[in-house]
Amino acid sequence: MRDLCWSAPASRRQAAPDIPGSVLIMANPTSGGYKAEFLDSVRTRLEDLGFRTEIRLTRHAGEIGEVCANPGLGVRTLVVAGGDGSINEALTGFQNNPDPPQLAVIPFGTANVLALELGLPRKPLAIADMIWRQKTKSLRFGLANGHPFVLMASSGFDAEIVHAVPLALKRKFGKLAYVITAFRIGFKRKASHLEISLDGETINGKFAVASNARHYGGPFVICPHGATDPGLYMLVLDKDDPWSSLRYGLALMFGRIHKARGATVRPFSVATIASTSPVAAQVDGDPFGTTPLEIRQTEKTVPVLVP
Numbered sequence: 578m579r580d581l582c583w584s585a586p587a588s589r590r591q592a593a594p595d596i597p598g599s600v601l602i603m604a605n606p607t608s609g610g611y612k613a614e615f616l617d618s619v620r621t622r623l624e625d626l627g628f629r630t631e632i633r634l635t636r637h638a639g640e641i642g643e644v645c646a647n648p649g650l651g652v653r654t655l656v657v658a659g660g661d662g663s664i665n666e667a668l669t670g671f672q673n674n675p676d677p678p679q680l681a682v683i684p685f686g687t688a689n690v691l692a693l694e695l696g697l698p699r700k701p702l703a704i705a706d707m708i709w710r711q712k713t714k715s716l717r718f719g720l721a722n723g724h725p726f727v728l729m730a731s732s733g734f735d736a737e738i739v740h741a742v743p744l745a746l747k748r749k750f751g752k753l754a755y756v757i758t759a760f761r762i763g764f765k766r767k768a769s770h771l772e773i774s775l776d777g778e779t780i781n782g783k784f785a786v787a788s789n790a791r792h793y794g795g796p797f798v799i800c801p802h803g804a805t806d807p808g809l810y811m812l813v814l815d816k817d818d819p820w821s822s823l824r825y826g827l828a829l830m831f832g833r834i835h836k837a838r839g840a841t842v843r844p845f846s847v848a849t850i851a852s853t854s855p856v857a858a859q860v861d862g863d864p865f866g867t868t869p870l871e872i873r874q875t876e877k878t879v880p881v882l883v884p
């Protein structure tokens with residue numbers, strides 16, 4: 578017997594959706610913090626609230642994108658249970674779906690910056706209740722070489738770390754794995770030389786990140802606008818030697834990266850990041866080949882459920 582049955586969420590007195598509809602939870606069992614019992618609690622609550630709910634565990638990278646691209650998906654809400662990389666896959670799939678469902682997120686993942694950005698709940702019942710309320714915001718994203726990114730696309734030292742961090746280290750130490758990898762490669766890597774063009778203006782730098790979200794790498798603020806506000810910003814840093822990187826890292830932690838010496842922050846519509854020899858690139862915390870990158874705004878949005 579489920580006592581939770583119809584024990585309405587606090588907001589039950591607010592406008593309730595007529596047809597809750599069906600929910601497909603695509604869960605990445607390899608994402609940081611993944612818990613099967615957590616998903617079961619979300620599903621139980623959703624079913625008590627009248628949703629037909631299915632949980633599918635991915636068997637390989639790319640599967641969330643494949644499912645989200647399917648025009649015959651037939652669900653009203655696609656829930657990604659995973660981190661920012663899994664969410665990125667869903668967005669990418671939606672680009673090829675003429676009638677994509679709305680997106681919801683169960684925040685697993687090593688960092689899950691988007692969950693932070695949207696202020697998503699972290700408890701199973703609160704997540705199910707959020708899905709029940711059906712309140713959406715328009716999630717904006719940028720395109721890097723035509724590929725969507727909801728948080729950031731970057732090139733330089735941070736992307737090299739993303740490429741180099743071993744999965745086992747990430748699973749064992751979480752976000753600390755990036756710091757360990759930064760120290761491991763930071764003293765032997767060569768400087769990156771980037772030429773960044775922002776709507777026609779050229780800036781030279783060693784590190785460039787195009788940000789669609791306020792936060793970067795965790796609760797650290799990098800950009801004045803969030804992922805539901807219009808506009809992309811580019812942060813360019815003039816140095817990437819170990820000590821400058823440490824200085825910039827501390828400035829980021831104290832929310833002062835935009836004011837740090839040698840940092841340039843600019844809004845832009847279209848940018849390119851080029852280099853004479855290839856420099857590592859990343860989107861939303863996953864490896865994304867190397868330069869050159871062409872980054873642009875898009876007016877497209879995806880409805881995402883929010884509290």
Ligand SMILES: Nc1ncnc2c1ncn2[C@@H]1O[C@H](COP(=O)(O)OP(=O)(O)OP(=O)(O)O)[C@@H](O)[C@H]1O
Pocket residue numbers: 605606607608609635636637638639640658659660661662663664666685686687688689690861862863
């Ligand atoms: N079954 C799977 N096996 C291996 N890789 C997978 C599987 N399912 C999804 N992936 C890949 O794992 C990558 C990382 O997953 P995800 O973003 O969910 O977790 P994370 O890396 O721990 O979190 P974050 O991106 O927030 O740091 C995704 O880009 C996705 O392509």
